[in-house]
Amino acid sequence: MEIIRTIAQIGIIILFYLTGEFIVSVTGIIIPGSIIGLVILWLALYFKILNVKYIQNGASIMLAFLTLFFIPSTVGVINYPELLTLSGGLFVLAVIMSTIFALVITGKISKFIERKECKMKEEENIAASTANSIHHK
Template sequence: MKWVRIIFQMVILYVFSFIGTTIVNLLGVKFPGSIVGLLILLALLLSKIMPVSLIEEGAGFMLAILPLFFVPATVGVINYPELLSLHGILLLLTVIASTICTIIISGRICKIIEKKEKLETKELKEVVK
């Protein structure tokens, strides 16, 4: 039963990706449709129209198998040894720098969210008293 729920949740995530792609195609915008779908999903989650529990296990499963999606890219690099030359080093430095920036920005956003949640919890406790 757990696997059926996970597959259903993954289908929900795919539907959002499909909706985003459809919107991008209809508008003729040069922007990834999957990102638009994720932004729609984010808006629904933040507005609490859609509960997180509706996609939580499916998203967790997809994150768990995410490294498998990088295997073809790694094999592709092996097929192009010129990527390991000066251009490859520059590419590697760019990837490392962007990863560090992503980690820093994500960490700061998490801190902001955590402070906001602590403040809300504190205010709620004061109201209860």
């Protein structure tokens, strides 16, 4: 039963991707459909239209296999030997630097969100314990 639930969750994520692709095909905007779908998914989660538990396991499975999605692009580099020249080296350096930048920013944002969630839970616990102490008196 867990496998069916996980497949359904991956299906929900794919629906957001397909929605983004549809929007791009209808409007002709230059932003990739996958990015549009990701933004729509984020908005659905942010405004609590979609509960994270409906996609959590499916997203975890997809993230676990994320490195497999990079194999075709890595193999594709073989078709472009000019990437092994100086300009290719600079390109690779730019990719590495932008990746590091993205990881640092993502880490800082995740840390900020985690601290905010911990603070909210702590405040809820304090409020609950205060309510319990008032109730027991």
